Structure formats: structure tokens, C-alpha cells
Amino acid sequence: MTLVVARSPRPASASEQRDAARRLLGIGLERAFGVPPADVEVERTSDGKPRLLGRPDVQFNIAHCPAAVAVAVADQAVGVDVEEIRARDPYVAARCFDASELDRVEAATDPDREFFRYWTLKESYVKALGTGLSHPLRSVRFAVSADGEPESDLRAGFRLVEQFPGVIVALCWLQRRASVYPDLVHVEW
Amino acid sequence: MREYADVPESAITRETDPLRDLNLTSYDLMSIIGRLESELGVSVAERDVRHLVTLGDLDDYIRAHA
Numbered sequence: 652m653t654l655v656v657a658r659s660p661r662p663a664s665a666s667e668q669r670d671a672a673r674r675l676l677g678i679g680l681e682r683a684f685g686v687p688p689a690d691v692e693v694e695r696t697s698d699g700k701p702r703l704l705g706r707p708d709v710q711f712n713i714a715h716c717p718a719a720v721a722v723a724v725a726d727q728a729v730g731v732d733v734e735e736i737r738a739r740d741p742y743v744a745a746r747c748f749d750a751s752e753l754d755r756v757e758a759a760t761d762p763d764r765e766f767f768r769y770w771t772l773k774e775s776y777v778k779a780l781g782t783g784l785s786h787p788l789r790s791v792r793f794a795v796s797a798d799g800e801p802e803s804d805l806r807a808g809f810r811l812v813e814q815f816p817g818v819i820v821a822l823c824w825l826q827r828r829a830s831v832y833p834d835l836v837h838v839e840w
Numbered sequence: 841m842r843e844y845a846d847v848p849e850s851a852i853t854r855e856t857d858p859l860r861d862l863n864l865t866s867y868d869l870m871s872i873i874g875r876l877e878s879e880l881g882v883s884v885a886e887r888d889v890r891h892l893v894t895l896g897d898l899d900d901y902i903r904a905h906a
Contacts, residue, residue: 665863716865734867742874743867774866784866785890 679724730779739766771821854896
């Protein structure tokens with residue numbers, strides 16, 4: 652499993668984010684599966700999900716925001732989300748967060764970071780499932796330990812990546828194996 | 841919508857898909873829906889969210905459930 656991340660030095664436009672996502676996908680596919688960038692051809696399934704033409708064994712997921720782009724490539728269902736840490740949105744909190752999560756957010760030394768840890772984890776999970784926002788997000792509950800390890804009772808594996816200034820990346824894979832440790836690739840924007 | 845997307849008013853129509861056309865994220869969409877719920881007193885069920893593709897879909901839903 653490979654996670655490729657690029658942090659933008661300034662807010663990226665929609666087209667810049669798309670261009671970066673394509674480039675990062677090529678890097679991830681070559682690194683994880685040896686697919687040459689020239690052979691990367693993406694098609695869409697009947698439900699609109701992108702997949703690599705002729706390679707049903709390859710799964711990938713893309714996330715972008717003006718601050719960063721992240722691409723996860725794996726041999727199993729995978730979901731990734733990236734968000735810039737900013738003031739937390741009370742409407743999102745009320746709609747999508749469990750009471751225990753809200754308590755942890757408010758008690759944290761950096762409540763906005765804590766908030767976006769939970770949000771990105773939730774989003775990564777529903778992206779891996781393929782259900783998107785139709786999944787009741789409040790029921791997808793997390794806690795994050797003092798050393799940054801996500802904890803949940805979900806049948807999935809999770810990783811938080813917080814080494815990029817001001818952004819949080821969350822990765823989810825649905826076949827939980829103890830040995831999984833994503834290969835993290837940091838590329839320049 | 842213009843609080844969420846830096847676009848001219850003319851770019852916002854009933855046919856606008858906020859994720860595709862305004863480059864908003866799932867997070868923005870949850871904020872918009874949560875805000876509408878709070879300010880208009882409606883409740884948007886999760887199972888219905890996937891059907892709210894355009895702003896017209898959202899408008900129709902709010903009017904039907906207000």
C-alpha cells in the first residue's frame with residue numbers, strides 16, 4: 652500500500668489540484684505495481700468510481716484540497732482524505748460527530764487539529780467503503796491516542812499522517828492486517 | 841453558496857453541481873447541509889444525501905421537508 656502526498660506552497664486552483672492528482676497517481680501506480688506512467692488509463696465504473704483500465708487488482712483513491720493532494724494505491728479497497736487545518740465548522744460537528752468525539756475535540760490542546768483528525772478519518776472510511784456521504788458519519792466513531800494512533804471498533808485499518816505543516820491526511824483500508832504499514836511518499840508540488 | 845465558493849453569482853444556478861462545478865468538497869457540502877438544517881429547521885437524512893446532486897435538488901428537498 653502506497654500513499655503519495657504533495658503539499659502545495661500556496662492555495663492550489665481546481666485544475667492545479669487535478670493535475671497534481673494525476674501526477675501523484677502515476678507515481679503511486681509505478682511504485683506500488685510497476686505500472687509505467689504512459690500506461691495509466693483511467694476509466695469509470697457504472698457507479699462513477701474511477702479505476703485503472705485492465706487492472707482490476709489495482710485499487711486507488713484520490714483526495715485533494717487547495718493545500719495538498721493525496722493518492723493511495725493498494726491491492727484492496729482503500730480510502731484517503733486530506734484537509735487543511737482551519738477553524739472547525741459547528742454545523743459539520745453537529746451533524747457528523749458523536750458526543751464523545753465532540754468532548755475530545757473541546758478538551759484537546761488543539762481543538763481544530765483534533766476535529767480534522769476525526770473528520771478525515773470518517774471521510775477516509777466512507778471513501779474506502781464507496782458509500783460516501785450517504786453513510787451516517789456520526790456512527791463512524793474514533794478516538795485518537797496521545798501518540799496519534801486512530802482507535803475505533805470498525806473492521807478496517809487506519810493511519811493518520813500529520814507530518815505536513817497545516818494539513819492532515821487520513822488513510823483507511825478495509826482488510827485489516829496487523830502488518831500493514833503504508834509506504835509514504837512525499838513529492839514536491 | 842458564495843460564502844463557500846469564490847464564483848460570480850451568475851455561476852450559481854439550479855443546475856449547478858457544487859462538488860463538480862464549484863470545486864467544493866464533501867466537507868463543504870456537510871457544512872451547507874448542516875447549516876440549512878439549523879437555520880431552516882429541516883432534517884436531511886443521510887440516505888438522501890447522495891440524491892442531492894445539484895442545488896436545484898437541494899432546494900426541492902428543503903421545500904418538500906420544511
